[in-house]
Every structure is written in structure tokens, then in C-alpha cells.
Amino acid sequence: MVPIASTIIDNEVAEALKKLLPPIDGLTIGLLLIVISLLVAVFGWMNWLKRRYHDTIDPAMVRVFNRRIVAWLTIYVLLGLTVFLGSLTTLCFFLGVSFWALREFVTMTPTRRADHRTLFWVFFVFVPLQYVLAAYSGDRRWFIAFAVLIPVYGSLFISARIAFAGEAQRFLERTAKIQFGLLICIYALSHAPALLYLDLIYYDTGSGEYLPWDQTKSRLLFFLVLMVQLSDLLQFFWDRLYGRNLIAAPINSTKSWEGLIGAAICCGAAALILQWLTRITPFTTYGAAIMGMVISLMAISGTMTMSAIKRDRGVSDYGTLVQGHAGVLDRIDAICFAAPIFYHLTRFFLGAAVAD
Amino acid sequence: MNQSQKLTSAILAITAKLLSGATVRWRGSEPDECQRVYFANHTSHLDALVLWSGLPRQLRSLTRPVAAADYWGAGRVRRYVAGCFNALLIDRHDISVRNSPLDIMLREIGDTFSLIVFPEGSRSVTGELQTFKSGLYYLAKKRPDLELMPVYLDNLNRILPRGEVLPVPLLSCITIGAPIWLHQGEGKDEFLERARQAVLQLKDEQ
Numbered sequence A: 001m002v003p004i005a006s007t008i009i010d011n012e013v014a015e016a017l018k019k020l021l022p023p024i025d026g027l028t029i030g031l032l033l034i035v036i037s038l039l040v041a042v043f044g045w046m047n048w049l050k051r052r053y054h055d056t057i058d059p060a061m062v063r064v065f066n067r068r069i070v071a072w073l074t075i076y077v078l079l080g081l082t083v084f085l086g087s088l089t090t091l092c093f094f095l096g097v098s099f100w101a102l103r104e105f106v107t108m109t110p111t112r113r114a115d116h117r118t119l120f121w122v123f124f125v126f127v128p129l130q131y132v133l134a135a136y137s138g139d140r141r142w143f144i145a146f147a148v149l150i151p152v153y154g155s156l157f158i159s160a161r162i163a164f165a166g167e168a169q170r171f172l173e174r175t176a177k178i179q180f181g182l183l184i185c186i187y188a189l190s191h192a193p194a195l196l197y198l199d200l201i202y203y204d205t206g207s208g209e210y211l212p213w214d215q216t217k218s219r220l221l222f223f224l225v226l227m228v229q230l231s232d233l234l235q236f237f238w239d240r241l242y243g244r245n246l247i248a249a250p251i252n253s254t255k256s257w258e259g260l261i262g263a264a265i266c267c268g269a270a271a272l273i274l275q276w277l278t279r280i281t282p283f284t285t286y287g288a289a290i291m292g293m294v295i296s297l298m299a300i301s302g303t304m305t306m307s308a309i310k311r312d313r314g315v316s317d318y319g320t321l322v323q324g325h326a327g328v329l330d331r332i333d334a335i336c337f338a339a340p341i342f343y344h345l346t347r348f349f350l351g352a353a354v355a356d
Numbered sequence B: 001m002n003q004s005q006k007l008t009s010a011i012l013a014i015t016a017k018l019l020s021g022a023t024v025r026w027r028g029s030e031p032d033e034c035q036r037v038y039f040a041n042h043t044s045h046l047d048a049l050v051l052w053s054g055l056p057r058q059l060r061s062l063t064r065p066v067a068a069a070d071y072w073g074a075g076r077v078r079r080y081v082a083g084c085f086n087a088l089l090i091d092r093h094d095i096s097v098r099n100s101p102l103d104i105m106l107r108e109i110g111d112t113f114s115l116i117v118f119p120e121g122s123r124s125v126t127g128e129l130q131t132f133k134s135g136l137y138y139l140a141k142k143r144p145d146l147e148l149m150p151v152y153l154d155n156l157n158r159i160l161p162r163g164e165v166l167p168v169p170l171l172s173c174i175t176i177g178a179p180i181w182l183h184q185g186e187g188k189d190e191f192l193e194r195a196r197q198a199v200l201q202l203k204d205e206q
Helices: A002-020 A026-052 A059-085 A087-108 A113-135 A140-164 A171-197 A218-242 A257-278 A285-313 A328-350 B003-020 B047-054 B076-084 B101-109 B135-142 B188-204
Strands: A201-204 A209-212 B023-026 B036-040 B063-068 B088-090 B114-117 B147-154 B173-176
Touching (some): A059 A218, A087 A113, A087 A218, A087 A328, A113 A140, A140 A171, A218 A257, A218 A328, A285 A328, B036 B047, B135 B188, B147 B188, B173 B188
Parallel strands (some): B023 B173, B036 B147, B063 B088
Antiparallel strands (some): B147 B173
């Protein structure tokens, strides 16, 4: 009797746990582990190179490179943890990153006394609201609210609230600064965790029909992050090895056209191979390749845009603004630009509504 | 300080750190338990709280911010909060020979406590550093053993500006410089200007 009763209880517990915890996707976890161990290996190899050839290798370059690797490792480990803990945890993690990035952005951008209350609204109303809506973005009605909250309500509200504050000096400039910060740090980045709430279909080549895609959504987020960082890494090498024609020297002294094209093509190829081997995304093999290229181009655009702002403000890193901080904005500029485009393209082509 | 105030004080310190995103930089000095007077620029009601929270924990219990009684003594909540960070409330309006703020400070710190003071007297409206009131000079004269530490608080005027109630959580920076002392035969104005320059220098170092 006793063993049977305990099996029943065990089953109940297992059921309850299954409901509580998200399904673990073996593929995502496996790939995450591979990427993490690769990064650790590269990190170790870089340090070995530094010690071995310390008089020929440029230590500044190694430092820049190592800093990036550590930041990526952190992101992947956190991403791995949130895969176990569910989409809400991922959402909260991105909310935290967004909030910190906006702090850095506004700290660096001079605002006036009269903007204080507008900023209060931005930080304490629009930031949390956008992420609450992201959690409901799977619902078609709420999706519209999620998509327009900041571009429509937010931008109109900000300009009106600044006008109500009664200071006309540099009105347009002040409005634009706050709107831009909100758009990039919060709105754009919130599309990364919103991927987890997409309802998608895929084209089944066997039957020639669109079928519901019922894989774990964290695969999409993983694909996005991986492509962004791969693009970053590939640019680093292409720029250093073949970079001849700089895109815009006054903005960024390393990004070259060769890097842009080389990284985009390599990213596309990597996405193609990954998709062909693992079927990680709902895209077709060529679809994944195009997505890889688009993500890479958006990532470079993000880095260039943020470089332009930093150059204008006369800072080299957002991190140096306040010493001791890693500079969150420096690390997420690429993903901020890639996430909304990736989200909307995916939704446009493979959103569940396409089948209707 | 009772148990609840101790807990509140720990919570306050964490909240102040989170809210102000403060980085603390010691330039030419190190945290130490010797008696000190931290003197800083004053732009926000948060100044005293943030500077106090920025000190290491063992120094916090030994450091008393000097705060205006008309603000921090008004209302039960503010009085309670002031008690939590061990504030020394000074009445800015009722100053007489019998009730001299300097004597109160000297009496209260004894030979254990350090002080946090804002020698500008009140919060600056423009964010510019105003001229220093003479209190710092007399403090240095009566207690030449105190280390006078210049402190520059950056960006707090944007986190909670004068006249606002709700804070905006930007990032700030606390720079603590090398101690200064009153030179032999140094005049009051001369000393106060030197102290002011010591704070300004930390600002330019950013």
C-alpha cells in the first residue's frame, strides 16, 4: 500500500513541478553549454597568448577583447539560468538591464531642472509598463499596446509634459534626448524577452503546409543573442585583418566596410549551418541565413549609433562615466538595434496570424 | 539606537546606494576610523544620506551627518529617518551664544565620532559651489586634530533637485580627497577659500 500511495504523491508533485517550471529544452541548453565552454576556451587561450608573447602582442587589444568575452559569458550564464527559471525571470532580467542602461544614458545626457518630473514618469511609469505589456504581448490585442506604448503614448506624453513644465529653452533637443533614451534602452530592448511570448508557425517542407511551431521560445532569444555576439566577434577580426575603408572615421575609428560585409556574410553562413544542423528556429534554412545577416547589419548599426552619441558627448565608454561600472549600455547597443527588427520580421513572416 | 532603527538604517543605506547608483572614489585618502570632518558641496536633500551610505559600514556608525533641524526635525517620519543615520540636527534659525551650533557639534562628537558637514550652509540653486560659512574654520581652530576631508558629490542635484520631492534614479559619484588642516597663522577667509578649492579640485578631477 505504502509504495503505491507514495508513487501517487510523487506523480502529483511531478505534475505540479512541471506546471511551475518551464519545459527544459535540451537543444538550447546543449548549445548554450557549447558556447560557454568555447568562450572559456578562447578566454584561456587569449591569456596564454598574452603571457607567451607579452612583448609582441598589444595588451590594450587583449584587454578590450577579454572584457567583451567576460561580458558575453555573463550574459550566456544568466540566459542559461533564466531558461531554467522561466520566461518571467528572463523578462525581469531584461527589465533590470534596461533600467540600468537608461540610467547610464540619462546620466550622460544633460537634462535641465524642468525635465525632472518628466524623467520621473519615464523611469517609474513607462519602464515598468512596457515590460508588463511585453509579458502580455502574446495576446493579439495587448500586442498592439506593447508595440505603440512608447512610440505613440510615450513620445507624445514626454513632449507635452516638458511643455507643461514651462521651460522653452532647447525644447526640441530636450524632448528628443529623453524620447531617444526611452526608445533605445527600453522599447527596443523589451523586444528581446518579448520573443518568448510569440505564437509562431513554420513551413513544413514535407507537407507543404504551415504548422504551429511548438518548440521552446527561448531558442529564438538564444539565436538572436548568439548572432549579435557572433557579429561583434566577426567584425572584430574582419576589421583588424582586412579593414581598409572606414565607414565613418569621426564616429568610430575601427568599424570598416570590410568588417560590415564580412561579418554579415559570415553571420548568415553561421546561421545557415546552425539551422541546417539543429533546426533551432522556425525559419527555413535560407530564411535563417537572411535573419543572421539582418541581425548582423542591425548590430553594426546599433554600435555605430551609440558611438556617434558617445563622440558627441565626448566620452569613450559609458562605463567610464561612473567609475567601477562595466558600462551596460556599451554591451547592449548592438542587441538593442537587432531585437525589434528580428522580432517584427519573425512575427511578420511567421506570426500565427499568417495562417488565418 | 534601538533594533528597529538599526534595521532601518541598514535598509536606508542600501536604498540610498541603489537610488543614487553612487560610485565612491577615495583620492589621496583611505577609509579610517580616526575622527574626521567630511565637508561637501550641497545641492540636494539626499547629500547627507548618500555620502553617509557611501562610507564603509564600520565607519557609518561612527559618522554623524549635520543636518538642518527645520527639515529633518519636521514630522515624525523625517525625525525617525534622521535618527537612523545618526544625524546631528542643528537649528539654522535659533542661533545664539548659548545655543551655538559649533559647541553642540564639538560636544556631540566627543572623541569618537566624525562629522559630515555642508559648509555652504544651504543647498546651491545653480549647482555652483557657493562661498563657505565660517563654521568649518572655527571647527578646525578648536579641534586641530580633526582631519578635514574634502568631498565632491556629483550629479545628486539631478537625482533630487532643490524643490522636488520625488527622486529620479540616475547615477552619481562621490569623490573623497586628501585631508587638509588649518595652517599656522592662516586667516579665516584664506582657509575657507582653500577648503573650497579643495572641493572644486575634486570636481575637475572627474
